[in-house]
Amino acid sequence: MKFSIQREQLMESVQNVMKAISSRTTIPILTGIKLEATTSGVKLTGSDSDISIESFIPAEEDGIVYVENIEPGSIVLQAKYFPDIVRKLPQKNVDIESDDKRNVTIRSGKAEFHLNGQDAEEYPQLPQLHTEDSFELPIDLLKSLIRQTVFAVSSSETRPILTGVHVKIADEELHFTATDSHRLAARKIPLEKREGQGDIPAVVIPGKSLNELNKILADSEETIEISVTENQVLFRTKHLYFLSRLLEGNYPETSRLIPDQSKTIVKIDTKELLQSIDRASLLAKENRNNVVRLITKEGNQIEINGNSPEVGNVVEEVVADEIDGEELKISFSAKYMMDALKAVNYDQVKVEFTGAMRPFLIRPVDDEQILQLILPVRTY
């Protein structure tokens, strides 16, 4: 194997595939990065067997040459060393070459690295997904869907299915839903069925996979293709191939959690409410798990307070744009509320309460696509 490559492109690909590599894998060869050169370009692969990422650097694209002097072949290099080496190379161009004893030479300017490579034949083959069950989204939109839901997955392995985001297509809508059973985050978008497309099964994608995917994808209006099989999901852009296993099991029916009526509705500036709760939570850290209290007052006022008996207490007042319905005193996790308000991503929110002991909803005022639900905490 032999090729000359632009260091910057190589670095970007290395950083992408590194997102899949864990030093704690039980399969030793997966601590490496696979490099594969063909006449069309160089492909890098990283995997921890849950997530696999391939990044392709074309030999030439749009008239720009990225890889030259290619002699096809493949090798596996240790991920503990290779990324630092690439980052610190002195010149814009890098020559990489391996001989038949898998001695690899990396050359740039007057720096020359010799590394012991491993046999690429020993690297597990990534499954090739054969499926017609795919759909496309703008990358920007996929990143929003992830950011607005993934924070609500469970971090506990008690119910493993809740560590993933439920993705389903129904009635020409794509739904992302996450819940840790104390709160729920959901977003749906319209999705037209393509000509001749089959039904796409509902799946549960590990939250960790979606977080890594979100990190790798740069904001862009280009599209990403999402393909689903029984136990894997593939996200594919022009040069990136991101494969994740799915979580097995039945995802709970969440629609029945969502109240269909409300007794108190508050419309309020998102940022003002967020900052008040942030401050109130400063003195709510010690006891009762970061719980703050919200009280509706006369004159469209909301009082937020936090209390930590040993330390002190906070009282905040925020003027709402509108308060309708019953008076209310309710306590909830400041962290959950802040996560939800950040996810809403609109200047004004509508918070719908059904009494102090029932779940409440946070939504943008004029957008039904985003829904955040939080279970209150009993303090009265």
Added chain:
Amino acid sequence: MKFSIQREQLMESVQNVMKAISSRTTIPILTGIKLEATTSGVKLTGSDSDISIESFIPAEEDGIVYVENIEPGSIVLQAKYFPDIVRKLPQKNVDIESDDKRNVTIRSGKAEFHLNGQDAEEYPQLPQLHTEDSFELPIDLLKSLIRQTVFAVSSSETRPILTGVHVKIADEELHFTATDSHRLAARKIPLEKREGQGDIPAVVIPGKSLNELNKILADSEETIEISVTENQVLFRTKHLYFLSRLLEGNYPETSRLIPDQSKTIVKIDTKELLQSIDRASLLAKENRNNVVRLITKEGNQIEINGNSPEVGNVVEEVVADEIDGEELKISFSAKYMMDALKAVNYDQVKVEFTGAMRPFLIRPVDDEQILQLILPVRTY
């Protein structure tokens, strides 16, 4: 106690005094920040008993009002909460007030915090240094002296005296010296004796204190006054008072370590040498404590290499500006060499060797004030 203060000034002072506060102190009241209001302004104090920092916010300076409505008094507030509260307050102005039961109210806009304060009388009195043994330096220059030496202090408590920087004034020169017995970093500057000034004793200032001081001081051409007593040193600027204990014991005589002749002299571009060693060290991490090898070659070439038998090796070539004297092969810690080269702060350095087993010197080509010394590692 009562006053209205600009949040930004308060925040800066809080951040400064926080540098002295440790949550692991054995004296409970030292986990707090002391606030003291007088008609001239507000003084904040933090201390871990090794380091004490006072930051003063004047009521008015250069026609700008920073503190108003002052009712003198003092209180101690928990450092775990107070900084976050100040940072997140909604308005530019903050009202702070304590009653005679030490209930403290912090008010900004519609946010109101109530904190339980502690009695300022219980806070230890900082010693007032009475000494004529003081000198002045531009802050910029003091920061350089610290940065160019403090990294070389020992991090081991085996010889506690080596965890400090030796500061002495002799022959109208101020000397900063640090060594961990494997390397040494020294810088001297001319310092004229002030009229009627007594002799200033040589002292050893804890490296940790100097690191914190360096973080607090903003680059500036203003001067800082340094006062020395038998067991403490005080750094004083207009509004900052930084007090540190000194290390007790005899600092070793380091001048005899410095070779007065050399057998091989290399003049070379600092950055090129630094980057080569950085790369070579990538494959020198596993064994022999990060050791790289330097070999002089024909045609003013230097070869740098790193070797990690399990992983691979690196060979680098750097063209020196000049090589005089004997041929040389020498091994040394890449980390020590990189620290030294970064401290030199000149584009070109002179490295003076006296054979493979003797300490070598790194200095700017035309500046005798900065000196870095490294002991080589035996590998041949």
